[in-house]
Amino acid sequence: MSEIEPSIPQSRGPADHNVRDQIVDAAEAHFSHYGYDKTTVSDLAKAIGFSKAYIYKFFDSKQAIGEAICGKTLTTIVAAVEEAVAGATTPTDKFRRMFKTLASTSVSLFFNDRKLYDIASYSAGEGWPSAQTYCERIRQILTEVVREGRESGEFERKTPLDETVHVIDLVMRPYVNPLLLQYNLDVAEEAPIQLANLVLRSLAP
Amino acid sequence: MSEIEPSIPQSRGPADHNVRDQIVDAAEAHFSHYGYDKTTVSDLAKAIGFSKAYIYKFFDSKQAIGEAICGKTLTTIVAAVEEAVAGATTPTDKFRRMFKTLASTSVSLFFNDRKLYDIASYSAGEGWPSAQTYCERIRQILTEVVREGRESGEFERKTPLDETVHVIDLVMRPYVNPLLLQYNLDVAEEAPIQLANLVLRSLAP
DNA sequence: GTAGTGACTATAATCTAAACTAGTCACTCG
DNA sequence: CGAGTGACTAGTTTAGATTATAGTCACTAC
Numbered sequence: 001m002s003e004i005e006p007s008i009p010q011s012r013g014p015a016d017h018n019v020r021d022q023i024v025d026a027a028e029a030h031f032s033h034y035g036y037d038k039t040t041v042s043d044l045a046k047a048i049g050f051s052k053a054y055i056y057k058f059f060d061s062k063q064a065i066g067e068a069i070c071g072k073t074l075t076t077i078v079a080a081v082e083e084a085v086a087g088a089t090t091p092t093d094k095f096r097r098m099f100k101t102l103a104s105t106s107v108s109l110f111f112n113d114r115k116l117y118d119i120a121s122y123s124a125g126e127g128w129p130s131a132q133t134y135c136e137r138i139r140q141i142l143t144e145v146v147r148e149g150r151e152s153g154e155f156e157r158k159t160p161l162d163e164t165v166h167v168i169d170l171v172m173r174p175y176v177n178p179l180l181l182q183y184n185l186d187v188a189e190e191a192p193i194q195l196a197n198l199v200l201r202s203l204a205p
Numbered sequence: 206m207s208e209i210e211p212s213i214p215q216s217r218g219p220a221d222h223n224v225r226d227q228i229v230d231a232a233e234a235h236f237s238h239y240g241y242d243k244t245t246v247s248d249l250a251k252a253i254g255f256s257k258a259y260i261y262k263f264f265d266s267k268q269a270i271g272e273a274i275c276g277k278t279l280t281t282i283v284a285a286v287e288e289a290v291a292g293a294t295t296p297t298d299k300f301r302r303m304f305k306t307l308a309s310t311s312v313s314l315f316f317n318d319r320k321l322y323d324i325a326s327y328s329a330g331e332g333w334p335s336a337q338t339y340c341e342r343i344r345q346i347l348t349e350v351v352r353e354g355r356e357s358g359e360f361e362r363k364t365p366l367d368e369t370v371h372v373i374d375l376v377m378r379p380y381v382n383p384l385l386l387q388y389n390l391d392v393a394e395e396a397p398i399q400l401a402n403l404v405l406r407s408l409a410p
Numbered sequence: 411g412t413a414g415t416g417a418c419t420a421t422a423a424t425c426t427a428a429a430c431t432a433g434t435c436a437c438t439c440g
Numbered sequence: 441c442g443a444g445t446g447a448c449t450a451g452t453t454t455a456g457a458t459t460a461t462a463g464t465c466a467c468t469a470c
Binding site for chain 2: 163166167168170171173174177179180183184187191194195197198199201202204
């Protein structure tokens with residue numbers, strides 16, 4: 001865990017295969033319990049009752065397995081955020097809940113599933129596709145909320161949408177990116193609420 | 206560099222002493238060139254022509270020397286910020302320049318004096334007094350700018366001053382804290398400008 | 411052809427003994 | 441007494457020999 005990877009960890013073999021799922025399940029259990037580093041590919045092979053070589057018929061590398069788990073983990077956060085947004089009525093409320101849920105879900109992952117969080121954090125640090133996809137997805141959700149707010153007349157419309165989204169993304173970044181969140185745990189509960197207020201004030205028409 | 210220190214590294218002996226200055230000068234040169242870790246207290250002793258034991262008549266620990274250097278380094282940034290603020294006329298402009306100068310000076314330190322930057326970063330991570338003082342000083346300057354803006358009628362006055370300052374502090378944090386700035390280098394040039402605009406919009410009366 | 415593997419290599423992690431360093435203290439010298 | 445130090449220790453870092461691991465490939469069995 002030190003070099004900058006070209007980071008295109010592919011999957012091999014059939015995308016939908018029983019053994020692939022077994023690998024992913026075993027990896028999730030092992031990574032969560034022992035951590036990414038302390039889990040060997042042989043451990044995973046043993047767990048599913050196949051040889052190590054067979055695992056490489058489905059994954060390009062250990063990192064590719066890590067990515068799969070990381071992706072699953074980050075998808076959990078995205079799902080919580082999506083649910084929060086869906087459960088709100090006004091765009092203002094959607095934004096507030098989005099930001100708050102994002103941070104609290106991540107913090108909860110940090111404390112309850114530290115080993116998985118660490119993979120996510122490492123993933124973000126190395127710019128793995130799983131982390132990038134995650135950030136993009138969050139931005140998409142944000143874009144949707146802002147657009148809706150503009151359409152309903154709640155938010156100002158002068159600034160280009162991209163620009164507005166980008167700067168809000170900058171505000172949220174310390175709480176979106178798992179690598180950064182670690183350093184902001186002390187304020188991760190209240191900051192999103194206060195920052196949401198600030199952002200919303202700046203969005204006033 | 207691993208444990209959480211109780212972090213009250215004191216100075217010993219006379220605060221104003223020729224030898225103390227010599228130590229600090231030698232430390233600055235050595236830390237800047239070889240880094241904090243690779244510099245031994247004996248190296249510093251040799252550089253000033255005294256024994257290692259004598260150094261401990263002036264500093265409690267190696268960390269205390271590190272703090273002194275770190276303090277000097279961070280003071281450089283503060284000075285640049287103060288100058289930028291002083292050179293601006295309106296509070297709006299002061300805030301813009303403050304934020305921009307803060308980030309650009311820090312980034313420049315990162316690239317031109319990496320070894321010293323690393324000490325500052327470590328210092329921030331461990332919550333050394335030098336880093337805390339720095340953050341407080343930045344906040345003071347910010348408070349002054351906001352208050353001035355309120356008095357001149359440029360900024361809104363409803364929100365309690367503390368609250369306003371705190372949330373702006375949260376926005377600036379990723380660019381103030383050397384530990385965090387590292388991870389934001391990719392946006393450290395433009396982000397302060399865009400975030401300043403966002404903050405200023407939210408401050409509109 | 412498909413499902414699966416043992417044996418292999420180059421690289422990375424781990425272990426351990428030796429070397430080094432932070433910090434102290436009793437001491438000297440003027 | 442005040443300026444300054446050599447010699448010491450407990451804890452840490454390092455080097456380098458050893459072991460473990462990621463990843464490949466030629467192969468078997470069906």
